Amino acid sequence: MTLAHTGEFGLIERVVERLSVPLAGGAGVDMLLGPGDDAAVVRAPDGRVVACTDVLVEGRHFRRDWSSPLDVGHRAAAANLADIAAMGARPTGLLVGLCAPKDLPVAWAEEFSLGLAEEAASVGAAVVGGDTVASPVLTIAVTALGDLENRAPVTRAGARPGDIIALAGRLGWAAAGYTILSRGFRSPGLLVNAFRRPEVPYAAGILAAQLGATSMIDTSDGLIADAGHIAKASGVRLDLRRSYFELPTQMADSANALGVDPYEWILTGGEDHALVATFPPDVMLGGAWREIGVVREGEGVTVDGAKWTSAAAGWDHFRTDVG
Known part of the structure; x- marks a missing residue:
């Protein structure tokens, strides 16, 4: 059965049925x-409401033959949700726009909706609404809200x-999975699944705010690309230390087999949604946070x-394709 069979309102009914997912910890x-x-x-x-939005387009951000x-x-x-966490806020809700071809299987839309609901529920949030429309290209627009x-x-x-630069989460895993x-x-x-479904250290965002990030x-x-945004906005230079980054065995082995410098994945690969923050030098880092460098005078x-x-500095939405 496709969306052409159910129509818009039939699809919405099926999707809404799958949005009721038990929340993590009963939150x-x-x-x-x-x-x-x-x-x-x-x-x-x-x-105050923290809000952000992101768009995923098939062929640029995901492929149905690569990901369920x-x-x-x-x-x-x-x-x-990672952007909300990066502001030191708690995610509260998601609004989702689904632009889909008429021949998209209804089962795909249903399972996609369940994935949205499960990820939101993992941080105590919920999918609160959205819209559907016919489109020749499968496109997903998500808006997140936070407190x-x-x-x-x-x-x-x-x-x-003088501030410490710290990291929470994984780097290079999704980029390695994409290359594979x-x-x-x-x-x-382990690496392929990291590209398909990131593991975001949501709780680290609130902890960073509490620690005085x-x-x-x-x-x-x-x-490098995202740290550059901090450098530009703050008028400073972020100096990263390569020795601070762990190189997992599977990543090292895969890089060797594929003829890739694994630090290209770690320093320039996106889609892991790790959090990077700066802290006063006297702060005792805790939880998932670990030091990766220091802030200095200068720029970049x-x-x-x-x-x-390296020629690659990070993801560019007008130069990089998934397929």
């Missing part, structure tokens, strides 16, 4: 009114010389004091 949802009316109503206890619809749902939600819980937002503009898939392979599964960002486009991003000379 409450801020959704006061969900799908089914002209708009959703979401509680905003702080009085469940994986795509998790990935679409994670890309937005600052009376904390100041952690922006890109507060890093100061693009060469026609399907293993090692001076700046923070989600590394969706690659460490350096690795061991020198500019990274």
Whole structure:
């Protein structure tokens, strides 16, 4: 059965049925009114709402022959929830626009919706509404909402010389998985699955805010590229230390087999959605946070004091394709 058989409202009914997923730890949802009316109503206890949006296009961000619809749902939600976490906020809700070909199987849309709901539920959030429309290209637009819980937002503009640069999460895994898939392979599964479905350290965002992080960002486009946004906004130089990055055995072996420098994946590969933040030098890092460099006077991003000379600096939405 395809979307042409169910029609828009039949699809919406099927999708909504799959959005009720038990929340992690039995956490409450801020959704006061969900799908089914002209708009959703979401509680905003702080009085401020953190909001972001992201678009995934088939052929540029995902391929149906590489990823299951469940994986795509998790990935679409994670890309937005990570941005909320990077502001030091707690995610509360997702709004989803699904633009799909009429011949898309209904089962694909149903499983995709379940992936969205599961990822949102893992952080105590929910899919609160959205829209569907026919389109020749499968396109997914997600808007995420979050609550600052009376904390100041952690922006890109507060890093100061002498601050510690720290990382929470994995780097290079998704890029390694992409390279493996693009060469026609399907293993090692650990790396391939990292591309299909990122593991985001959501809780680290709130912890960073509580520890007094001076700046923070989600590394969706690659460490050097995204660290560069902090450097520019803060008017400083971020100096990364290559020795601080672990090189997992499977990544090292895969890089050797494919003839790739694994540090290209770590320093320039995107889609892992790790968090990078800067902290005052006297802060004791905790939880998932670990030091990877130091903020200095100057501009841009350096690795061991020198500019990274690779041609690749990170993901560029107008130059890079998945397929």
